[in-house]
Amino acid sequence: MNRPAAGGGLLVVGEVVTDVVARYGSALAHGTDTSARIRTLPGGAGANVACWAVRSGCADVRLLARAGAGSAGWHREALERAGVRAFLAVDEEVPTATVIALVDAAAERTFLTDAGAVLRLASDDFAPSMLEGVGRLHLSGYLLFAPSSRAAALLALRAAVERGVPVSVDPASAGFLGELGPKRFLELAEGAELLLPNADEARLLTGLPEPDAAAAELSRWFPRVAVTLGARGAVVAAGGEVIARVPGAAVCEPVDSTGAGDAFTGGFLAALLAGADERGAAAEGCRAGAAAVATVGGRPPVR
DSSP states (O other): OOOOOOOSEEEEEOOOEEEEEEEOSSOOOTTSOOOOEEEEEEEOHHHHHHHHHHHTTOSOEEEEEEEETTTHHHHHHHHHHTTEEEEEEEESSSOOEEEEEEEOTTSOEEEEEEOTTGGGOOGGGOOGGGGTTEEEEEEEGGGGGSHHHHHHHHHHHHHHHHTTOOEEEEOOOHHHHHHHOHHHHHHHTTTOSEEOOBHHHHHHHHOOSSHHHHHHHHTTTSSEEEEEOGGGOEEEEETTEEEEEEOOOOOSSOOOOTTHHHHHHHHHHHHHHTTOOHHHHHHHHHHHHHHHHTSSSSSOOOO
16 A cells, blocks of 8 residues: 655644553452552643653654643643643643553552543644644544544644545543544544554444454555554554554553553554555554553653
């Protein structure tokens, strides 16, 4: 298949989130205390993708997101330390989104989400000049779940398509995706060149239980699809058929699966921008995902 030309920077339109990560070893004790190790960290799917793209070798990574005034400076500083150019719209009325991530002994996470300022991203927050020098635009699917942020995301998508900049979309959340409706999501994401769902999201979008079949079906809607399978790696499809299967990378000691999918996306997109084919990009994504599982929180440690 014909692939978009490599090169250029990456613009992520997504979110910043304040993550409260609670790691616990025993079963949660309802109605009383459970011992846990708790950290407050900068996160958010879009911001995580941007940071992992830098860690995977992309030198020009930008993020557009909306944050509450109380923590916007903290989030901006964390992004800039990670090498991300931050376009943060400051919301004076609503605080930054907050996620409580409950991480069990198997490193599996459950999220409690307060969307805060994320879904208030406005069309005026986006400027076409943000696309100058950009080789790819990535949209976090969270933005498609509310009217204001949806309008901003679709404005960015249309602007990129008009300039010939390929667009990728991450469906972001099987729970919220189910509320929006698969058909509606597919309609909203039309024009994207690449879809990056996990296995649950791919299953929900197609009604097909097997990841290979779901990936192949989704590649009839989008030119390329990469479905992440957790520790089992990823499957890539194009033109209605599977074109690559990549095994997961080894993890010495999994501690927190928060952000593993974001890490895959950041690694995958950085590799595409560097000229890799789909298999090579998926392998780089799997390596980044494995590194994320060995890290507390959704971002790579800042070197």
